[in-house]
């Protein structure tokens with residue numbers, strides 16, 4: 151089979167596999183998807199528990215998935231919304247690229263440079279032993295950071311452009327933390343969709 155997607159090769163030096171696929175969607179398609187997803191998604195501003203305290207997440211979220219695939223993290227349980235036509239199409243693209251199926255998606259809306267996601271691993275048990283995660287980006291370019299859990303000084307940066315897909319697979323979620331930090335640069339909205347497969 152021919153590979154319809156061109157990627158950077160593995161960007162990690164060891165203990166994982168992260169690949170960047172720029173321009174999977176055209177600038178026009180990306181802008182259309184951004185506007186459509188902003189308008190049509192029932193965004194929620196969730197509170198999470200950090201050290202026993204309720205804090206609002208610095209972003210808006212929505213959880214989609216096959217019926218019955220509820221997802222829990224940081225003390226909240228999300229019931230999935232049913233796939234929309236748009237998300238079902240994007241899921242097909244992500245599946246073709248990853249070479250496997252997905253049954254869930256987390257949508258993140260970063261309203262501006264002050265919205266962010268802290269350092270974490272997507273290593274919940276329900277994601278299975280070696281989670282494969284495809285991350286689609288639309289809207290503003292934001293810097294995505296990776297660092298190894300035993301060598302936290304060396305931080306790798308990937309600028310995630312609109313229309314791109316980032317693929318994380320293999321041992322990545324065991325050994326590497328990732329984050330989308332705040333930035334003082336003026337930023338318009340960015341939407342991120344991470345397709346995942348829950349057991």
Ligand SMILES: O=C(O)CCC(=O)C(=O)O
Pocket residue numbers: 256258267272285294310328329330342344
């Ligand atoms: O916004 C991003 O690119 C990262 C999102 C992420 O890490 C997640 O949803 O687990």
Ligand SMILES: [Fe+2]
Pocket residue numbers: 270271272328
């Ligand atoms: Fe993540």
